[in-house]
Amino acid sequence: MVVAPFTPISLRAAAGGGSLLFRQLFDAQTGTFTYLLGDVSSRQAVIIDSVFERHGRDLALLRELGLELVASLDTHAHADHVTGSWLLHEATGCAIGLAAAAKAKNVTMPLQHGDRLSFGVRWLEVRSTPGHTNSCLSFVLDDQSMAFSGDALLVRGCGRCDFQQGNPHTLWASITQQLFSLPDSCLLYPGHDYEGRTVSSVVEEKAFNSRLGGMATERDFVGHMESMKLPHPHRIAEALPGNMRSGKPMDQGVTSPAANPCWAPLQRSYAGLPELPPAWVASHRDGLTLLDVRSAEEYGGPDGRVADSLLIPLPELEGRISELPVNQPVVVVCHSGSRSALATQQLLKAGLSQVANLHGGLARWADEGYPLQGVAST
Structure with missing residues (x-):
């Protein structure tokens, strides 16, 4: 899906790489961040952690910016919202990317640790970061200036470990070995936040994360996580089955939550x-x-x-x-x-x-x- 050219407003350029267009989107109902990354020269783009109900918004942004979506990626099979990947695939023909370990249906790009996801001259490195779930992934930009940590590492927190094969020992290893091994300056973009915090960095989380930063040890972290008493996400009964279908509705007549009225192709x-x-x-x-x-x-x-x-x-x-x-x-x-x-x-x-x-x-x-x-x- 490509439309008339435009001049991007915000660009990032990596040494030896093409200019990057970056947008952070938000769904207030679930506290979910969606990320759009585009290579300006080729106009190819990827989207991370889309939300089913925000399909119309995401598609409109792609259309207005003149971007060709090559992949819709999810950091894991979410328990609090249904992904918009299948809708985006139907609308644009993009690939659906999710960890192979999730064993979800309709995935066209099963992902493994070490995979490289290209969009134009830019790319994302796939890092396996299980512990919140057994199939969590993080995506690291080619120049290691940005990483998208899903629910593994949040701003001053992390994902829970009490369902979907979660394990605090595994999550500790994922964060300390895969995310904290990135440069201190690397910006960390979480999958969720409920306090208006949009971004952090490796050096900040090493120092200030209340669960595993500062002088915290693995024993401290595991003790913290095992003592948490959290209710299950209120949409888990809907979200998990939906995400195991990559967001494809059970009702085959449903194509979009923002379906056009019949009087015109709005x-x-x-x-x-x-x-x-x-x-x-x-x-x-x-x-x-x-x-x-x-x-x-x-x-x-x-x-x-x-x-x-x-x-x-x-x-x-x-x-x-x-x-x-x-x-x-x-x-x-x-x-x-x-x-x-x-x-x-x-x-x-x-x-x-x-x-x-x-x-x-x-x-x-x-x-x-x-x-x-x-x-x-x-």
């Missing part, structure tokens, strides 16, 4: 706005109400307008919603898609369900060759 932007491209709107023009929310001067000005579109300027929209036809979906337009985005949000809040923004506005409509009335001659 795409949601990363901001969550339903959008439609000019091509689809033009070919279905007779069955739609095109609502132009520019000023009256712009509507009659040299930029032109779509024939038979309804003019209600944005400042007047809230008080004139009743003027919209009730028997047709509404596509909102303005010059660039900015004001119409706000208008779309207002209409959705007012209870209209069949509403979408014209992606790119009238500027894109004209660029793609669709007719406008009243355009000034050049």
Whole structure:
């Protein structure tokens, strides 16, 4: 899935490597972090620990940034949320990567310690870090500047060891031998956090982790972990079976938690706005109400307008919603898609369900060759 080029905002560059695009995403319902890493030169990307209910968000971000997803990776078979890997595979054709030891269904890339996962000229090293579960993996960036530790090592904590073949002795060895062997400067990105902590580093966790940092020994760590009395994750009965299918729903009719309404092939932007491209709107023009929310001067000005579109300027929209036809979906337009985005949000809040923004506005409509009335001659 590749769209028009873009200029990345945040880049990291490794010595001898390509520029890296990096995004940290968050699911507040489960405290889960999802990570997107992309090689700017090739536009290939991987995603780590996706969440089923955030599929629409993740797909929109990939589309907007123009990235081709080559793999959806999970650090382990989660007990607190269902992975979005199968949905991403269905949408993009990407590989599904999980530890071979998990023995989950629908995995197309069973992972072992020492594997290398390439995306463009960048790559991740797979490190086996069991102990929270027997199939936990951590992913280390090629230059060892970043590592994604899943639930093995959290910020000032670590994953529990009391189910899914967890073992505190094993987890101690995983953290001290596989993660604490990384450079002190290596940034550690956890699978979860519930206190707003987004990142740590090897040197910080060696010094300050309350369970195994400072002067703590393996005996101290095991004693701490064996004394914890934690309730099971409240979604474990749903999450574990779902993740053993790589997130594939039991109901074969389910394709996405953000499935499009039947009236149009909506795409949601990363901001969550339903959008439609000019091509689809033009070919279905007779069955739609095109609502132009520019000023009256712009509507009659040299930029032109779509024939038979309804003019209600944005400042007047809230008080004139009743003027919209009730028997047709509404596509909102303005010059660039900015004001119409706000208008779309207002209409959705007012209870209209069949509403979408014209992606790119009238500027894109004209660029793609669709007719406008009243355009000034050049």
